[in-house]
Amino acid sequence: MSLDTPAAAPVPPDTDPLLDSLTAVFRRVLELAEVPADGNFFLLGGDSLVATRVLSAVARTHGVELTFDEFLVDPTPAGLATRVATATAATAVAGAR
Template sequence: MSLDTPAVTPTPLNTDPPLNADPLLDSLTALFRRVLELPEVPGDGNFFLLGGDSLVATRVLSAVARTHGVELTFEEFLADPTPAGLAARVGSATAVPATR
């Protein structure tokens, strides 16, 4: 190595999970990460396959109601227990109907 070679400064790695284009999906993904105590959860990550159980699912539903103002049933959660699935349900529940 030559003494004239400039030093290379390593670029720090981004340790934050990637953000989705949808803030609602980001919020629900963060909620799954928090309650499951995982560093990363994909938008299509199944809550139960990621280690969640019915008791922890009630915490998710409670947080969704507090944060987004939508009360989902446990059956609705079971239908698609992923951040994307919940985002679709919350989004449709909060959508304003079009007026004619």
């Protein structure tokens, strides 16, 4: 490697692409620079109308349609990641039958 070639940034071993994707959705729709994994959507300034944009992005990006009631249970990137992962796993199991 030459001195003028930047080294690739190391990827933390605990990086979760699904969580990163959902955090990015929150940042985009809430127009925030940073959103923690446990950041509550509503406490960060979101409302029910903007929540529909989150749910639409989740369906479009991850193929999982969550209801608004499911979103309300844990309106955080981590909470949605758990729901998306669970729904994706259930679909995979059902498809394997």
